[in-house]
Amino acid sequence: MKNIILHHFRVIRYTFLRLLHSPGASLLNLLVIGIALSLPVGGYVLLKNIQGISSQMAGTPQISAFLAANTTPDEITHLSSQLKEHAAIDHIEFVPRDLALKQLQLSTGLSDVTGGLAQNPLPDAFIIYPVAMDVKKLELLRDDLKTWSKFEHVQLDSAWAYKLEALLKFGRLLVLILAAMFSFALVAITFNTIRLQILTQREEIEVSKLIGATNGFIRRPFLYFGLIQGLLGGIASWLIIAFCLRLLNYSLAGLTQLYATNFTLAHLSFGDSLSLLGFSAYLGWLGAWLSVSNHLWQIEPR
């Protein structure tokens, strides 16, 4: 057991030595892998950030139902109890017109403008919090409420969020396609690097096989090489994205200052970073495995 562990350590040490043996070529390889990975991963990071904003701003979806001006208090109580009994509605909130005006004055600083108004132009309104979250059911509820005679105008407030969600869905698909393509590229890059290494070590492989090396023994250094190259490539892509986000955040800072908000693009979460490294290491391993197996198959006795 001790010998096996020692052997693995020796192989890993040997892998790093080999990477350092031709630092220029190794660095270029890592950069190629890093850049190939940072396209889909960068897309993912942007999507995550956009998703973050949209959920922050949309919050829970709500429907505003504005009442006709001539609605009496009795009718309002009646409507209120009717809405409360509605199966698709979680809870409601009644906003009387006076309160709405006050809120408008407070939140927008338009008190000068509103103060000059002769009468309150705002209607009474219900803010309706539905049970369902998905856009189809919300639209159904909105259309139902529209048929109620006392509601003059019914508005699904977070409709834009849903449009964004649809766009994000498209974006996610795009990222997925990119990820698939560049994963393939990573496997191909590793396959080729390992193939070249095999060519330079042909004799060693042949002799080792002749004196009783198992395929596992011959594969091992190459698999470690693929794994470590993939892992380092993953780290390179993480750093590339970190660098790009830094640049973007720097220019965003100027923009957000103008809008008096505080918004920065966040990097991958810890878990996502680990997934990235694990995945890139796995792809490197896979490329190496395919390459060595292909070679070993060719030299198998027939």
Add this chain to the structure above:
Amino acid sequence: MIKFNQVYKRYPGGHEALKSLSFEIAEGEMVYLTGHSGAGKSTLLKLIAAIERPTSGSAIVRGQNIKSLKAGALPFLRRNLGLIFQDHKLLFDRSAFENVLLPLQICGFDHRESAKRVRAALDKVGLLKREKTNPIALSGGEQQRLCIARAIVNRPAILLADEPTGNLDTEYSSEIMRIFKSFHQVGVTLLISTHDESILRQFPARSLALKSGSLVA
């Protein structure tokens, strides 16, 4: 130890390298394999080491049939064989010591135990003083002896030597034959292919004579 029964080896393209070959080599025996080049000596050795597989017939080495041996079992068969190649197949990217160390690394031997064994093997072939030398700096005879050291470091039961004295002068040849003789004395089974008549006279043993793929004597 080695038993061939009606073995044929046909290469793609139709060339028949071995025809209806049947023989047996007992444990601890030393046997020569003679014949002109192209008679099938190398092919025969390759079949025993499972570097190639017979087209038909049964070739049994240490109780295992080469024809049906699974690829996964191949390495373990070869670990019991010491192979000495005509072209040495030494690795020039490492020292003599490391060349001999390779079989032990493959078998997963302990580092210290390996070093001891490597030195013993090098001592046996008289190359202990040159352990740090790159094999490219060794003479033909020394390279051949290094190849022998690598073949025996694992203490195999069978030694297969393909023209071990092929390119060497008489003095070197006898030296190498004396090394083989000493292995024979400790019970190793030896199969040595050669076309060197003087060796056969100097170190007499049973010989299998091949002529265009068939046994003649």
